[in-house]
Amino acid sequence: MTSHGGRRGQAERDAITVEIGYALCSAVFAAAVAFGVVAGPALLFDLPAVLERALPPVGAVLAALLFCARVVSVLVRFRRSPQPSRSPQPSRPGQPSQPGRTSPDS
Structure with missing residues (x-):
């Protein structure tokens, strides 16, 4: 369920x-790089x-x-990012209502 129900x-x-x-x-990827940097010298x-x-x-x-830190940070950042609204976009004033027509000031 979303926040608006x-x-x-x-x-x-x-x-x-x-x-x-x-x-x-x-x-x-980040965990593998970190492991390689820390444990790599002991293995090589x-x-x-x-x-x-x-x-x-x-x-x-x-x-x-x-x-764990990377997964949590990415998902928290995604959750906080603005989500697109479901409401239809209001029509812009001054735009032609029919395709192929121009507004008088264009």
């Missing part, structure tokens, strides 16, 4: 679906044993937190 139209449902997909894809280079054991879990925790 009516049901959501197909365009609104499609917009929500696209926004959720964007939020998830961008969050997965010969580091001290303490770092090799500590960096992958730290990277996983950071990636999970970043994933």
Whole structure:
């Protein structure tokens, strides 16, 4: 249900679906980059044993937190963005009422 009590139209449902997909894809990408930056050196280079054991879990925790933060921020921003109204647009004064006709001042 929308805030004005009516049901959501197909365009609104499609917009929500696209926004959720964007939020998830961008969050997965950001989490993968964060994990790679933090845990990558432990996986690629010969580091001290303490770092090799500590960096992958730290990277996983950071990636999970970043994933959640990204999804929430994208969806909250979408919710706060102005939604198009369902009311028909008022006709503009001075515009011709029939196609192909011009107004006197054009």
